[in-house]
Amino acid sequence: MRSLKFRQLIAKEWRELLASRAYWLLLLMIGPLVGQAFITAVKLYAEASGSGAGAAALPQALTPLDGVLVPTFGAYDLAATFFLPFVAIRLISAEKQSGALKLMLQLPGSIGAKLAAKGLVLLAGWVVSCVPAFVALALWKSYGGHLHSPETLNLLLGHLLRAMLSIGIAVAAAALAESAASAAIVTLGFTVGTWALDFIAAGRGGLLQQLANYTPTAALRSFEQGLLRLNTIVVILVIVFSTFALAAVWLNTGRTLRHRLLSTLALAAILVVLMFGAVSLRTSWDLTENRRNSFPAADEAALRQIREPLHITVILAPEDPRLTDFEQNVLTKLRRNLSHLEVKYTAGSQTGLFEGSEDHYGEIWYEMRGQKIMDRSTIEQVVLEQIYKLGGINPPAASEEAEFPGYPLAVQPVWAATVFYGVWPVMTILTWWLIRRKVPQPS
Numbered sequence: 001m002r003s004l005k006f007r008q009l010i011a012k013e014w015r016e017l018l019a020s021r022a023y024w025l026l027l028l029m030i031g032p033l034v035g036q037a038f039i040t041a042v043k044l045y046a047e048a049s050g051s052g053a054g055a056a057a058l059p060q061a062l063t064p065l066d067g068v069l070v071p072t073f074g075a076y077d078l079a080a081t082f083f084l085p086f087v088a089i090r091l092i093s094a095e096k097q098s099g100a101l102k103l104m105l106q107l108p109g110s111i112g113a114k115l116a117a118k119g120l121v122l123l124a125g126w127v128v129s130c131v132p133a134f135v136a137l138a139l140w141k142s143y144g145g146h147l148h149s150p151e152t153l154n155l156l157l158g159h160l161l162r163a164m165l166s167i168g169i170a171v172a173a174a175a176l177a178e179s180a181a182s183a184a185i186v187t188l189g190f191t192v193g194t195w196a197l198d199f200i201a202a203g204r205g206g207l208l209q210q211l212a213n214y215t216p217t218a219a220l221r222s223f224e225q226g227l228l229r230l231n232t233i234v235v236i237l238v239i240v241f242s243t244f245a246l247a248a249v250w251l252n253t254g255r256t257l258r259h260r261l262l263s264t265l266a267l268a269a270i271l272v273v274l275m276f277g278a279v280s281l282r283t284s285w286d287l288t289e290n291r292r293n294s295f296p297a298a299d300e301a302a303l304r305q306i307r308e309p310l311h312i313t314v315i316l317a318p319e320d321p322r323l324t325d326f327e328q329n330v331l332t333k334l335r336r337n338l339s340h341l342e343v344k345y346t347a348g349s350q351t352g353l354f355e356g357s358e359d360h361y362g363e364i365w366y367e368m369r370g371q372k373i374m375d376r377s378t379i380e381q382v383v384l385e386q387i388y389k390l391g392g393i394n395p396p397a398a399s400e401e402a403e404f405p406g407y408p409l410a411v412q413p414v415w416a417a418t419v420f421y422g423v424w425p426v427m428t429i430l431t432w433w434l435i436r437r438k439v440p441q442p443s
Helices: 002-018 021-048 064-082 084-098 100-106 111-129 131-142 149-176 180-200 206-212 216-224 230-251 257-279 297-303 321-337 380-391 416-436
Strands: 227-229 284-286 310-314 341-345 364-368 371-375
Touching: 002 084, 002 111, 021 064, 021 084, 021 111, 021 131, 021 416, 064 084, 064 111, 064 131, 064 149, 064 216, 084 111, 084 149, 084 180, 084 230, 111 131, 111 149, 111 230, 131 416, 149 180, 149 216, 149 227, 149 230, 180 206, 180 216, 216 227, 216 230, 227 230, 230 257, 297 321, 297 380, 310 321, 310 380, 321 341, 321 380, 364 380, 371 380
Parallel strands: 310 341
Antiparallel strands: 227 284, 310 364, 364 371
């Protein structure tokens, strides 16, 4: 009986979603957005592959993940940031403003089940909006393009979690705010706040950097790099469930304001505890075909022998290219192999042009077992040598690993413009018109 009632809730919320103009606008716009990103990416990929000028100059650097998939799916990051929240807000705010929420609360079933039905329907609606992305993947394969399944599925998972986060924030904002406009402002404020946190925390380390690692932009970036982090998944899921729990607290108008405030504080305390626990999870998987996030297998085996904490002090400014290289080519890989790694950034300026301690700028200090070593190199093998010295480990013998071949492909995006700029909008409008005849429209 309960499953039947829940299916009825799902059916009711699905009808509400199909009656939403915001959702149809999302579907209408997502096709051209994906199309523009895909067509541009394929053309640039063809140029880098030597289109019209012979072979590619550096084929090892040509991967479909970076060249085609990430730019194409970037349209969904944009949609999840600016379009999807309005669809979610509409499902909550419309019921609050029309008075239907009071009637819904009187129906059998918990408020949690009703919100779960809304969340599942919104997620299903997002999956439907991903059809243009799957069309883009099919077109890329038809051109002879290569796809590595693990990194492709990892990217899809990242965007799915990104959408869930947007839905959760929007639902919580709609429950707290009095109107849809106020909820939209709260959601936009949260988004801008995460951008500011991501910008301010760049290269600063400490608690601020740890928090910035779980902003929507930073979390999605790890999936775009082909890295699957357990802590990122857990943190996002914890935030999503917390936002729905917060919405359940504030939509339950039968409770007093004092009760809802106390419940919110308790929920916030639980969220903090769970997030700190999730941050300590170090398990991660490099799903890229070229193993860009991993050291050679012999070096990883050697690093796993180190049990002592390693402290690294970096005297490089956030905008220094050497810090970017050090982060991407060394620190990202070290965090996957050393369970006790602490990185401290001590540069006094943003660019490094006017450092007070010029004699020390550019130094990188490594400390373990009370011993310190300083080096200025950000090259992977040089850094590993310093760590092996501190750890008292013999460097592994150099092993010859198969070189990543790269996948150059000089093709043009045939039929893509017709599909994304013509077929998709026409099909969306036609489907909306057919459904509109069957689904009653809200007044």
